[in-house]
Amino acid sequence: MLLTYLDLATSHLTIETVITLRDFADPTTKRASALSAAKWPAMTIADYDDGLMISVPSTSVDMSAVPVDLCAVLAFAQVQNATLIRFDSAGPEVGELQTYDW
Numbered sequence: 001m002l003l004t005y006l007d008l009a010t011s012h013l014t015i016e017t018v019i020t021l022r023d024f025a026d027p028t029t030k031r032a033s034a035l036s037a038a039k040w041p042a043m044t045i046a047d048y049d050d051g052l053m054i055s056v057p058s059t060s061v062d063m064s065a066v067p068v069d070l071c072a073v074l075a076f077a078q079v080q081n082a083t084l085i086r087f088d089s090a091g092p093e094v095g096e097l098q099t100y101d102w
Contacts, residue, residue, distance in 0.1 A: 005084035006077045009091040010051050015102040017067045021054065022047045040065050051088035073097060
């Protein structure tokens with residue numbers, strides 16, 4: 001199976017969302033279990049020193065519990081037919097998405 005990924009700057013997410021995703025990626029944190037109970041869609045999240053890799057959920061899942069900034073990026077990724085997103089501190093910024101200073 002061939003997967004396509006979208007390469008983006010971490011600045012397309014708020015620092016709060018990045019912290020939440022990193023907590024989600026680490027099952028030893030107390031917040032990880034709370035986030036699972038928060039009805040987030042099933043996503044694979046991997047944390048690395050300069051960013052994150054996350055899978056893009058299908059368009060049919062409930063995204064109401066997901067932060068607005070992440071929802072916008074996921075919707076953009078779905079339009080691009082990406083199955084993964086690589087957020088990197090040195091990644092490219094895309095004009096169609098909002099950026100955040102942090």
